[in-house]
Amino acid sequence: MNTPIISLYNVRQRYSERTVLAVDRLDIEPGSIIGLAGPNGSGKSTLLRLLAFLEAPASGTLTFMGNPASCKSNQIHRQITLLVQEPYLLKRSVHANVAYGLKVRGESDIMAKVNHALELVGLPPDKFSCRQWFELSGGESQRVALAARLVLRPKVLLMDEPTASLDGQSATMIRQAALAARKEYGASLVIASHDMAWLNAACDQIIHLENGKISGTH
Amino acid sequence: MDFLLQGFLHGFVLLFTGNSETYSAIWTTVGASTLSMIGSLTIGIPLGFLLGYKIFPGKKILRTIVDTLLSFPTVVIGLLVYALLTRHGPLGGTGLLFSIPGIAMGQTILGLPIIIAMTATAVEALDKRLPMTLITLGANQRQILWATVLEARYSIMLAAVAAYGRIVSEVGISMMVGGNIKWHTRTITTAIALETGKGEFAMGIALGMVLLAVALTVNILASGLKKKAIK
Numbered sequence: 001m002n003t004p005i006i007s008l009y010n011v012r013q014r015y016s017e018r019t020v021l022a023v024d025r026l027d028i029e030p031g032s033i034i035g036l037a038g039p040n041g042s043g044k045s046t047l048l049r050l051l052a053f054l055e056a057p058a059s060g061t062l063t064f065m066g067n068p069a070s071c072k073s074n075q076i077h078r079q080i081t082l083l084v085q086e087p088y089l090l091k092r093s094v095h096a097n098v099a100y101g102l103k104v105r106g107e108s109d110i111m112a113k114v115n116h117a118l119e120l121v122g123l124p125p126d127k128f129s130c131r132q133w134f135e136l137s138g139g140e141s142q143r144v145a146l147a148a149r150l151v152l153r154p155k156v157l158l159m160d161e162p163t164a165s166l167d168g169q170s171a172t173m174i175r176q177a178a179l180a181a182r183k184e185y186g187a188s189l190v191i192a193s194h195d196m197a198w199l200n201a202a203c204d205q206i207i208h209l210e211n212g213k214i215s216g217t218h
Numbered sequence: 219m220d221f222l223l224q225g226f227l228h229g230f231v232l233l234f235t236g237n238s239e240t241y242s243a244i245w246t247t248v249g250a251s252t253l254s255m256i257g258s259l260t261i262g263i264p265l266g267f268l269l270g271y272k273i274f275p276g277k278k279i280l281r282t283i284v285d286t287l288l289s290f291p292t293v294v295i296g297l298l299v300y301a302l303l304t305r306h307g308p309l310g311g312t313g314l315l316f317s318i319p320g321i322a323m324g325q326t327i328l329g330l331p332i333i334i335a336m337t338a339t340a341v342e343a344l345d346k347r348l349p350m351t352l353i354t355l356g357a358n359q360r361q362i363l364w365a366t367v368l369e370a371r372y373s374i375m376l377a378a379v380a381a382y383g384r385i386v387s388e389v390g391i392s393m394m395v396g397g398n399i400k401w402h403t404r405t406i407t408t409a410i411a412l413e414t415g416k417g418e419f420a421m422g423i424a425l426g427m428v429l430l431a432v433a434l435t436v437n438i439l440a441s442g443l444k445k446k447a448i449k
């Protein structure tokens with residue numbers, strides 16, 4: 001069997017003395033799609049931030065490719081990316097937003113890559129590339145933010161309620177784009193969502209969280 | 219009344235015929251304010267950034283001090299810089315008293331608190347999701363710092379415009395440190411303040427119009443930047 005990309009061992013997260021997440025064991029296998037379900041406040045976003053190595057757990061261990069890893073490692077952040085619940089766009093054009101991660105990595109061929117990513121999320125580059133951050137609807141911003149992560153071809157793409165507050169059509173595009181990430185370059189996906197129909201259809205495995213604990217897996 | 223109108227007309231003539239004494243004062247102001255803007259921006263933006271970005275003990279007190287310095291009277295700054303630059307002062311050997319760089323030194327002190335306070339506020343007001351977003355897009359420490367400055371760019375430009383408005387229109391520092399020396403350190407404001415009484419009424423009006431034009435430009439720029447900063 002392959003080494004999991006990310007593993008959690010006895011991880012606890014506490015905010016102001018309150019334990020909000022307690023996960024004994026979780027593996028993210030290469031190329032898998034994992035759904036995260038659970039009521040509001042059950043710890044989905046917290047778990048995603050830990051998996052993205054954006055914050056350190058109060059206790060426990062996280063490994064990346066089998067090695068214990070810290071949330072200070074830029075190398076890891078360049079292979080795992082998180083689409084947060086309400087994404088923030090930089091005060092730049094759509095093109096510059098999607099290109100940002102490629103630029104910090106010093107990649108080439110940026111124009112073609114950005115255009116491809118915009119097409120994946122259903123935003124025609126000729127219409128949207130030059131738009132400014134304040135010239136977008138909520139759903140368009142969400143898709144730009146997703147494009148900015150798809151373009152990086154991450155090993156793991158974490159998504160926090162990517163279709164919440166979107167109309168049916170935008171939501172469909174986000175769903176298709178997410179699946180394209182796995183098809184095109186074998187990314188692992190972790191998707192937190194209240195859309196059980198989608199999770200059931202798309203995921204290899206669904207993890208249910210309740211009060212910060214895994215209450216079931218199927 | 220008649221002589222006011224006369225003064226206005228004569229003032230226009232001075233401006234549009236390129237009167238050398240009038241333009242000498244204008245260029246002195248341009249020189250001193252450019253130097254002092256370079257000074258206050260290069261020192262002020264990094265300090266303001268640190269003050270707004272980092273969390274450290276004593277931060278509150280430091281903010282209060284900077285805010286207090288915002289209302290530092292220009293004559294007191296003039297006095298301070300004069301004391302530094304006077305022959306027996308600690309920087310007396312530099313020969314900067316009664317020179318344009320000397321004026322710029324005082325004006326830099328005037329502009330600094332404005333740049334520092336407004337930059338710090340701008341950085342503090344940035345969206346809380348910004349650092350996390352930059353990290354998860356793969357930016358390293360240096361790239362995060364730079365992107366953060368860029369996110370605050372309109373507010374920082376606004377700070378620059380506000381500082382410029384204060385610097386070009388101040389009299390106290392230019393007068394005390396510059397000494398209003400004709401053809402040398404006479405600025406727009408010292409010329410208006412000190413020459414009008416000597417019968418240079420038209421020149422005063424001409425220079426006053428220049429200052430008003432600068433003030434108008436500064437205000438237009440500022441309101442444009444304010445709109446951009448909150449988008």
Ligand SMILES: Nc1ncnc2c1ncn2[C@@H]1O[C@H](COP(=O)(O)OP(=O)(O)OP(=O)(O)O)[C@@H](O)[C@H]1O
Nearest residue numbers: 015016020038039040041042043044045046047085
């Ligand atoms: N920064 C924080 N400080 C204190 N408590 C926090 C913080 N972030 C989250 N919490 C708490 O942690 C718990 C889990 O929150 P989390 O955001 O992970 O839930 P969620 O499952 O994503 O909920 P939702 O479906 O509403 O997005 C909640 O009780 C929340 O109040």
Ligand SMILES: [Mg+2]
Nearest residue numbers: 044045085160
């Ligand atoms: Mg959440």
